[in-house]
Structure formats: structure tokens, C-alpha cells
Amino acid sequence: MTNTSSLLLAPEWLLTGPDAGTPRKAHGVLVRRDRIAAIAPLPQLLNDHPEAQRIYLPDCLLMAGxxxxxxxxxxxxxxxxxxxxxxxxxxxxxxxxxxxxxxxxxxxxxxxxxxxxxxxxxxxxxxxxxxxxxxxxxxxxxxxxxxxxxxxxxxxxxxxxxxxxxxxxxxxxxxxxxxxxxxxxxxxxxxxxxxxxxxxxxxxxxxxxxxxxxxxxxxxxxxxxxxxxxxxxxxxxxxxxxxxxxxxxxxxxxxxxxxxxxxxxxxxxxxxxxxxxxxxxxxxxxxxxxxxxxxxxxxxxxxxxxxxxxxxxxxxxxxxxxxxxxxxxxxxxxxxxxxxxxxxxxxxxxxxxxxxxxxxxxxxxxxxxxxxxxxxxxxxxxxxxxxAQWGGDTGRISPGLAADLVAIDLTRARTPMLDDDMPLLRAMLSRSRGDDVRMTMVDGRIRYLQGRHTDADIDQARAAAVACAEAARTQVDQLRREKARETVEHLCQHYRSRA
Structure with missing residues (x-):
């Protein structure tokens, strides 16, 4: 999905950084090209930027990638x-x-x-x-x-x-x-x-x-x-x-x-x-x-x-x-x-x-x-x-930083209930999984949205990886397999003797 001049992300919760405390409700993030342009209450952003493309992320926490x-x-x-x-x-x-x-x-x-x-x-x-x-x-x-x-x-x-x-x-x-x-x-x-x-x-x-x-x-x-x-x-x-x-x-x-x-x-x-x-x-x-x-x-x-x-x-x-x-x-x-x-x-x-x-x-x-x-x-x-040496530009959500963002669906974390004594972020860390990700944005460009890669065919990529693995297997003859196994056996004996 290509960059637009401005994109307004509207999650249910927003976490700007690991030390930001309780996630904000009804707040949005405005992205311009590859940068975070603004963070504000959602009604304000909708009013100030009517031209922005809008992506609603219900039941999701938006946080740094x-x-x-x-x-x-x-x-x-x-x-x-x-x-x-x-x-x-x-x-x-x-x-x-x-x-x-x-x-x-x-x-x-x-x-x-x-x-x-x-x-x-x-x-x-x-x-x-x-x-x-x-x-x-x-x-x-x-x-x-x-x-x-x-x-x-x-x-x-x-x-x-x-x-x-x-x-x-x-x-x-x-x-x-x-x-x-x-x-x-x-x-x-x-x-x-x-x-x-x-x-x-x-x-x-x-x-x-x-x-x-x-x-x-x-x-x-x-x-x-x-x-x-x-x-x-x-x-x-x-x-x-x-x-x-x-x-x-x-x-x-x-x-x-x-x-x-x-x-x-x-x-x-x-x-x-x-x-x-x-x-x-x-x-x-x-x-x-x-x-x-x-x-x-x-x-x-x-x-x-x-x-x-x-x-x-x-x-x-x-x-x-x-x-x-x-x-x-x-x-x-x-x-x-x-x-x-x-x-x-x-x-x-x-x-x-x-x-x-x-x-x-x-x-x-x-x-x-x-x-x-x-x-x-x-x-x-x-x-x-x-x-990764990107700390001055990524790792949190703040105006001017690179727009590297992820939206995590919290349905699994909150369903069928979540007691008021359990903080939302602790529930997310305790229960959410990778397949709860609903959006991944890198450098202002959405690369993954609602279960699909926006710029790549994952099935094609998997087929190419499998083909290269199968081709690699044909490169190895029986002698090489046997010598590799023998090498491993002697190596294990070496380390056992030093344990």
C-alpha cells in the first residue's frame, strides 16, 4: 500500500511508548508520508484533517512497531x-x-x-x-x-x-x-x-x-x-x-x-x-x-x-x-x-x-x-x-519520528471478560499473540493489513523458499551426509569429555 500525503489511524487505544502509562482512548495518529505528524484526540484530528485517508482499527491497540x-x-x-x-x-x-x-x-x-x-x-x-x-x-x-x-x-x-x-x-x-x-x-x-x-x-x-x-x-x-x-x-x-x-x-x-x-x-x-x-x-x-x-x-x-x-x-x-x-x-x-x-x-x-x-x-x-x-x-x-541503531528515529510514537507502527487486536486479551483489577497492557502481554496483529506499518507505508500483505504474495514467497530448500537438498550426496554425521558424533564426544 503506497504512501499517501496524509493518513489518519483511528485505534480504540493508543500507546505512545513503553513508559506512557495507561493507553489513551479515542486518540488518533496522523501520518504524513514516512513520519508521524500529530497525535491528538480523534475528533480533533478528524476536524483538522478532513482530507486525510482514514483507517479505523476497532478493538485494537496502536503502538510502536x-x-x-x-x-x-x-x-x-x-x-x-x-x-x-x-x-x-x-x-x-x-x-x-x-x-x-x-x-x-x-x-x-x-x-x-x-x-x-x-x-x-x-x-x-x-x-x-x-x-x-x-x-x-x-x-x-x-x-x-x-x-x-x-x-x-x-x-x-x-x-x-x-x-x-x-x-x-x-x-x-x-x-x-x-x-x-x-x-x-x-x-x-x-x-x-x-x-x-x-x-x-x-x-x-x-x-x-x-x-x-x-x-x-x-x-x-x-x-x-x-x-x-x-x-x-x-x-x-x-x-x-x-x-x-x-x-x-x-x-x-x-x-x-x-x-x-x-x-x-x-x-x-x-x-x-x-x-x-x-x-x-x-x-x-x-x-x-x-x-x-x-x-x-x-x-x-x-x-x-x-x-x-x-x-x-x-x-x-x-x-x-x-x-x-x-x-x-x-x-x-x-x-x-x-x-x-x-x-x-x-x-x-x-x-x-x-x-x-x-x-x-x-x-x-x-x-x-x-x-x-x-x-x-x-x-x-x-x-x-x-x-538496532534506530533508537533516535523509531521505538515510540511521537511527532517527527518514523511511522513504524503496529495495531494489535485485543479481543483475545479481553474475551470473554477482563476484570477491572487487571491492567489492559498486562492482559495484552499475557494473552495476545502474533496472529492478533491487524496492521503493520513501516516508514509510513502499510505492509500488512487485516491478514494480508499489501505489497507481496506470501504464498508465492513460501513456494520460492520451499523450492530453494528442495534444490539445496539435491546438492548433497550420500558421502557428504555420512561424513557430516560422523563429524557431529566426534564433536559430541569432544564436548562430553570436557563437560
Missing amino acids: MVNAHQHGRGLSQIQLGYHDTFLEAWIASRRGKGILDPYAITHLAALEMLANGVTCAIHANYTYGTGDYEHEVREQLRAYDDAGLRVTMCVGYQDQGALVYPPHEACHLHGLPQALRDWLSRPGAKPYAGSVQDTIALMHRLLADYADHPRIRLCYGPGGPQWVSDDAWRQLARDANEHALAIHTHALESPAQVRAARDLYPGGVFQHLDALGALGPRTILAHGVWIEEKDMPLLAERGVSIVRNPGCNLRMHNGIAPLARFLKHGLTVAIGSDNVTLQDDEDLLSELRLADQLAREPDWQGAPPASVEQLLAMLTSNGAHA
Whole structure:
């Protein structure tokens, strides 16, 4: 649906921000082109702007669009692609037995699914399909987000170690494998991501030149995680990020195996180490953080680091439960992400937020309090916008900001009744789901309305993603499948022996 000169949105309730208190009734929002022009009582807006196109949203709460602050652009889930829920490291190794997906098709579907669930902005974390042409992959993914109309912060990934098991045990593990498997794993293959750190920085500069003025695309560095990146690379990426005011979005202490690797590699503490390398700051985003210790939280808070909670993925990948209540107690900025591995295997960010809320309720009368309604709403909107580096322009509803908005039907939250003692927003966070979204607007353009994408054919996008997955399956012969399974078996033995 194209932008009109002015559009008047008339919901039943309006929430301008996570800290706005009780939603306003009988208020509307005037949108001009890509901006929020005015917020006022609905009769006033109707009187002052008779020329505006009107969209009535009965039974709906209009709020700032949701931000999926950590996902990888996978429109087909890992279950659909044949990956079993298992330990993270085994899942990563099992990719050796899979073919190469079309980056555009799989990302385009992911973007459309997020729009249908009320997401207006996403962080696309580091991910490579192993084509050997990482720049082409990134550009195709950016084209997919652009075609879908989703706002995105694209991470330019990097990794230069830990391709098989985490350092410092790579060489020893490889040496202990059967000769035939060792030979198979040692074959020349596609370079990881763009190649060297210098190649990665050069790629970033080319992308910055091409997308600097794009209204819905921003870029950041996406080093895989502390154990996957050498100290020298961290220094260079952090230096370039600082020079160009770019964010660094990385996985951190996601799994128990990563904790053990961090103890081997950084005996003085992984975050103290990253801090010394210049990699911690207000534009640093740590995804997962399941095993962050409370003693490290003051440093992260002092540096202004953001953390993205991915509860469903953490459970399904045997990683554990991140200490959300303690993050909030220490004043850390926390956002929410689906990681394309939610508990329900969909892109329902509202349900993932509810799961994060429930898991944060510690069984301790004197423990850290669980998240408040305001904190949960901030995780879903303004904190996510901050992590995605759009915080000055999105994440709340205010005149002059970008018109990234979502309307959520509250029928499910209020039916068959809602006692007066239960605040409306708490009921919404406790009961509403992604399929209650009635409208998603990005940059002043309605992309999803009343169950339909306005500028895309979701069935066609799904068919294209399925076709690329089926084509990828034909790329893999029986030998490759067997060697991948053998690789996973030995990797599991390695991590069991170190547990």
C-alpha cells in the first residue's frame, strides 16, 4: 500500500511508548508520508484533517512497531529444513551435511513472516550460506528486506577460528579424528564470510557507500562471538566500528561449551578481555548472554552494552535460561529476538517475550524482581530500536519520528471478560499473540493489513523458499551426509569429555 500525503489511524487505544502509562482512548495518529505528524484526540484530528485517508482499527491497540533484535533471516525453520533440536555446537556442525539455500528466497519469506507478526525492524545477525561469495549473499539478503519493506540492521559477519570445535582445542581434536574424516574436513572449501579481516572491512566500506542514504537499511559488524574471533581481528573491527559509528552485534556466552572455551581463552574474564580490545561500548550488542555472571553485569551496564534475550532458542539448543531479572536489576538494556528458533517454531515475537517474562520469575522471595510491564514493552520496542541503531528515529510514537507502527487486536486479551483489577497492557502481554496483529506499518507505508500483505504474495514467497530448500537438498550426496554425521558424533564426544 503506497504512501499517501496524509493518513489518519483511528485505534480504540493508543500507546505512545513503553513508559506512557495507561493507553489513551479515542486518540488518533496522523501520518504524513514516512513520519508521524500529530497525535491528538480523534475528533480533533478528524476536524483538522478532513482530507486525510482514514483507517479505523476497532478493538485494537496502536503502538510502536516491534523489533526482532536477533535473527538470521531464515524464513523456513530448522525443523522444516531437517535440523533436529540438539546442542548448539552439534547443530552448527550438522550444517556440513546440508546444501546451500538461496539467500534471497529464504530471507524474503522471513521478512514477510515478521511483518505479519507485527515486527517493523529486525537485526540480521551474522550468517553465511557458504557460497564462497559472501558479498553477494549480503546484497541478496538486503534486497529481500528492501522488497518486503522491513527495516533492517544487517550484520557483516566475521570468523577466523573455531570452525570445527572451539579453540584452543581445534588442532588436537582434528588430529584425533580418523584419517578419512580428517582428510574430508581438511579439503579446501569456501572462505568463511568475506575472508580476512581486511577483506571484511573493505566489504563494509563498499556497503556503506551503497546504502548510506537508504531509509530502512543500516549496517553493523557481526563478529561471530569471542571464541570465533582472534584478538587482532577484534581490535581491527572495533577500531573501524568506532571510526564509522557502527554497532558490533555478537553472540556471547550462549552455551555451556562457550563458557568453558572462554575460561580457557580469557582467564581474566571474557568481557574484561573484550573491553581491553575496545569492543565494549554503547553500540555493542550481546546476543543470548545465557551464562553472563552477575559479577560482570556492572561492567556491561557501565559500558552501555545491550543484551538480546532469545528464550525459545536457548531452551531448544540445550543452552539454559539467561538471567533476565538480574540484567534488569543492574540496569542493562535488554531487547528480544526470535533467532528464527522460537519455542513454537514461528516468528511470534509476542509469545517469545511472554516466555522470557515467565522464565525470569526466579523462585526466590528475595531474588531480583521479574520484568515490569514497562520493561517488557521496552524490550519489544524502544530497547530493540536502540540495539538496532534506530533508537533516535523509531521505538515510540511521537511527532517527527518514523511511522513504524503496529495495531494489535485485543479481543483475545479481553474475551470473554477482563476484570477491572487487571491492567489492559498486562492482559495484552499475557494473552495476545502474533496472529492478533491487524496492521503493520513501516516508514509510513502499510505492509500488512487485516491478514494480508499489501505489497507481496506470501504464498508465492513460501513456494520460492520451499523450492530453494528442495534444490539445496539435491546438492548433497550420500558421502557428504555420512561424513557430516560422523563429524557431529566426534564433536559430541569432544564436548562430553570436557563437560
